[in-house]
Amino acid sequence: MASMVSTNCAQFSGLRRSSPTQSFSQHVNSHLRLFSSRRPRRGSSVVAMASSNKFFVGGNWKCNGTKESITKLVSDLNDAKLEADVDVVVAPPFVYIDQVKNSLTDRIEIAAQNSWVGKGGAFTGEISVEQLKDIGCKWVVLGHSERRHVIGEDDQFIGKKAAYALSEGLGVIACIGEQLQEREAGKTFDVCFQQLKAYADAIPSWDNVVIAYEPVWAIGTGKVATPEQAQEVHAALRDWLKNNVSADVATKTRIIYGGSVNGSNCAELAKQEDIDGFLVGGASLKGPEFATIVNSVTSKKVAA
Numbered sequence: 001m002a003s004m005v006s007t008n009c010a011q012f013s014g015l016r017r018s019s020p021t022q023s024f025s026q027h028v029n030s031h032l033r034l035f036s037s038r039r040p041r042r043g044s045s046v047v048a049m050a051s052s053n054k055f056f057v058g059g060n061w062k063c064n065g066t067k068e069s070i071t072k073l074v075s076d077l078n079d080a081k082l083e084a085d086v087d088v089v090v091a092p093p094f095v096y097i098d099q100v101k102n103s104l105t106d107r108i109e110i111a112a113q114n115s116w117v118g119k120g121g122a123f124t125g126e127i128s129v130e131q132l133k134d135i136g137c138k139w140v141v142l143g144h145s146e147r148r149h150v151i152g153e154d155d156q157f158i159g160k161k162a163a164y165a166l167s168e169g170l171g172v173i174a175c176i177g178e179q180l181q182e183r184e185a186g187k188t189f190d191v192c193f194q195q196l197k198a199y200a201d202a203i204p205s206w207d208n209v210v211i212a213y214e215p216v217w218a219i220g221t222g223k224v225a226t227p228e229q230a231q232e233v234h235a236a237l238r239d240w241l242k243n244n245v246s247a248d249v250a251t252k253t254r255i256i257y258g259g260s261v262n263g264s265n266c267a268e269l270a271k272q273e274d275i276d277g278f279l280v281g282g283a284s285l286k287g288p289e290f291a292t293i294v295n296s297v298t299s300k301k302v303a304a
């Protein structure tokens, strides 16, 4: 796959905004018309979903919770009525995975928030993919901005982790996203494409990969991307996959949005054609609100 992949940022290198107050939407509009004409369009009708991709909603609990609060959260999730046509995953802190696995309904799968880059062994403090599988994890979140920018993981390391996890049969929630200063410098696409390319260079297949676009400026800040801003980037990512991997991968790979998603803003975001679900942080710690986000799939059906 590596040979098929080339950096495709040059065409976007002119995407610098003249002023930080100019909307990103206005700024890239002409480029996105180009995307629209090139990317595969999916049929729509009143009742069918615009995307044939199954909606995917993940709850990233990050480094939050206690045995007690997690018992309550699991109980709320078990009581929640979740739409059937959604893949639902939660990522508890490592130390609570076993507790959650043993008490949470099978309707919801478990993800880890990180995994070691290769086979387990003498790597103090790390958790191996083999161990995650052993305790029933089906997914792992990799490349999260907090691991990139707080812990210092780089693109290549993250790509290798993704490749190893996939080779062992875990699904990968592959996170990417630009920081505020990168967006303000007009580098959103460059940054996202570079991070995407690092995955593409390393992994043999996209079959078990969900891409999570999480603009860093929207994470934990309450500043959610507008539906248009999110859609613009998702469309660009799909276009990048089409041009650099394959049309099939572009169409089938789910691209979910993360960054201050909550029960109030999820419906409008879900209506966007290229938003195939969400990766939720803070709001995933509240069972009923997380259920509302999962069930925003119904807005997608209405919008189609």
Ligand SMILES: O=C(CO)COP(=O)(O)O
Pocket: 060, 144, 214, 218, 219, 220, 221, 222, 258, 259, 260, 261, 279, 280, 281, 282, 283
């Ligand atoms: O980082 C996130 C999910 O991985 C998003 O976090 P928030 O929903 O708290 O902004």
